[in-house]
Amino acid sequence: MEEEESTDMCQTCLERGRFLYPLRKLTSTLHELGIPIRTDVTSGVCWECKTFIMKIKKFKAQVMQVQDALMAIATRQDLQSLSRLTYYSKCTYDLEIIYTDTLNVNEIKKEQIVENSLDRDTSVEANTQITYDDKSKFLKKIQKQELLESKVKDKYTMIVFTEEEMLKNREEKRNQPNYKKIPYKCESCVLGFLRKETYNQHIKKRHDKNIGKYVCNICQSCYISMKSLKKHIKKHYVVYKCTLCDYETLELWSVVSHCRLKHSKDVHGRIHCQQCSVIVGTPNELSEHMQSNHLLKCNQCNEKFKGKHTLRTHKIRIHGVKRDYICDICKKTFKTKSRLESHIVSHNTILANKMAFCMECNVQYKNIYVYRNHLKNSANHSERVYECEDCKKKFASKVYWRKHWEFYHLHKSSFKCEICNKIFISDWRLKNHRQTQHGLTRSRNHCCNVCGKKFFTQSTLRGHQLTHSEERSYMCEDCGDTFKQRPALYTHSRLVHKTTRVTTTTKV
Known part of the structure; x- marks a missing residue:
């Protein structure tokens, strides 16, 4: 078999780099039109030349049709024109062209031909010219929006945040319990997703670098133009709030639509309930009215819901x-x-203490959650135990065993005081060392409502408040003495009974 000639060049216009249509598929057409092109080569013609060839074929067919019609009838008066153009007569003219200078052919700029984006892999941005009708429709849409805004402008307000307030709002949203529990999170946008497919779709739609080169410095979203980016950044600092209810949104059109649909008859001081004929004066009264009269009740547990x-x-x-x-x-x-x-445990305090008592370790825990954590992490209750070879101490977790080994036996830790070079086993112990030994200040935000004394933590405050109560919740199992605080019981057991095991029960 002879080796066929191959080239990536169009056989009719010599253009390279375009998608070529095979010539073998145009053999009959070219033969019919009488165009002398070799059809035995492996290359073809580009999209532009193929379009011209098909137009010539269509025009030839039209000429043949007209000639057949002319031969069939004697006169041309009954013939219908096949042209797609229309014309009309104009007797007056409102345009006058006056040439003041001679035309310089060298100054005429050559037209730049932009190829179709389908021909090349790279996309070409083309400036689209807005027609008169499109511009008119756009202006009418703007006028309609401005008219709607003017009708409800006294029913909503625009709140503008500072940089600090914006960052604080994002942090509060990030610390919400529901956001922490959700499985898939976009930390840049502070958005949560229940399904991985939705999360991946969000990443592709907002954070793919192929979208555009303009990136938001707050949430790292990508945009194709600076105008779109500025419009997006505004949403981080601006929120629109309805003054007649608790509705909030980031979009102006949304709050305008809300006020137009929900509060068309409402004014300040007279807010109508959407579900009955009651009229209230403030948004808080409307919320209380909805809570007391229009909540839906579950017929199985009588719990109430909004919608x-x-x-x-x-x-x-x-x-x-x-x-x-x-x-x-x-x-x-x-x-x-x-x-x-x-x-x-929410029904009975005594029962709660019994359920938080470990019989094997003989220790009373604060609540059932602390007790469960003890069962999970204590070596006395673990199926698999990790023992230290040097000190024979046992651990329920390999992580705790490795942490113990590196700190106590290898003297290695990432928590090191930069002032005295002392190492600690945890970040909390290092922070406490800095505060007590090097005078690192921290605020005492937790104040006792009885004596006014302030403490660093809420747990320390709770322990102090026990000194003001008459309840002696901690009892020694050896002699029956009772104490208000756990440290007092611990000191008593260590000094009097020579033991560090502490059992606490509630005094009946």
Whole structure:
């Protein structure tokens, strides 16, 4: 077989780099038109030349059709024109062209031909010319929006945040419990997603570098133009709030639409309820009215909800699954035994203390959650134990064992005081060392409401407040003496009974 000739050049215009249509598919057309082109080569013609060839073929067919029609009839008066153009007569003219200078051919700029983006891989940005009709529609849309804004401008307000307030709002949103529990999070935008597909779609839509070169310095979102970026950055600092209710939004059109649909008849001092004929004076009164009169009630547990969607979700999540564990006191059902135990302690303090007492270690814990953490991390309750070869101390976690080994036996730690070069096992111990030994100041924000004494932490304040109460919750199991604070019981057991095991019970 002979080796076929191959080239990437168009056989009719010599253009390179374009997508070529195979000539073998145009053999019959070229033969019909009488165009002398070799059709045995492996190359072809570009899209532009192929378009011309097909137009010539179509024009030839039209000429043949007209000639056949002319031969069939004697006169041309009954013939219908096949031209797509229309014309009309104009007798007056409102345009006059006056040439004052001679035309210089050398000064005529050559037209730049921009190839179709389908021909090349690189995209070409073309400036689109706005027609008169499009411009008119755009202006009408702007005028309509301004008219709607003017009608409701006294029903909403625009709140502008400073840089510090904006960052504080983002941090508060990041610290919300629901945001922390959500599985997939975009830390740049402070947005949470329940499904990984939705999260990946957000990353591709907002943070893909191929979107554009303009990047927001706050949330790292990418945009194709500076105008779009400025419009986006404004949303970080501006929020629109309805003055007749608690509605808030980042978009101006959204608050205008809300005020037009929800508060068309409302004015300040006269706010109509959307579900009844009651008229209230302030947004707080409207919220109280909705809470007391228009909340939806679950027919199984009598819990109230604001909307149908929330109620439907509650029924699916709470009542739509099998719950085998039932509270004997309030008849509330639970999916797991641990959730039932956590609920039961809210009914009885004595029962709560009993459920937080470890029989094997003979230790009373603060609550059932601390007790569960003890069962999880204590070597006395772990199925697998990690023992230190030097000091024979046992650990339930390999992480704790390695941390103990590196700090106490290898004297290695990443928490080092830069003032005295002393190392510590945790960041909390290093911070406490800096405050007590080197005078690092920290505020005493927790104040006792009885004596006014201030403390660094809430837990220290709670321990101090026990000194003001008559309740002596800590009792020695050896002699029966009671104490108000746990440290006092610990000191008593160590000095009197020569033991460091502390058992606490509630005095009945």
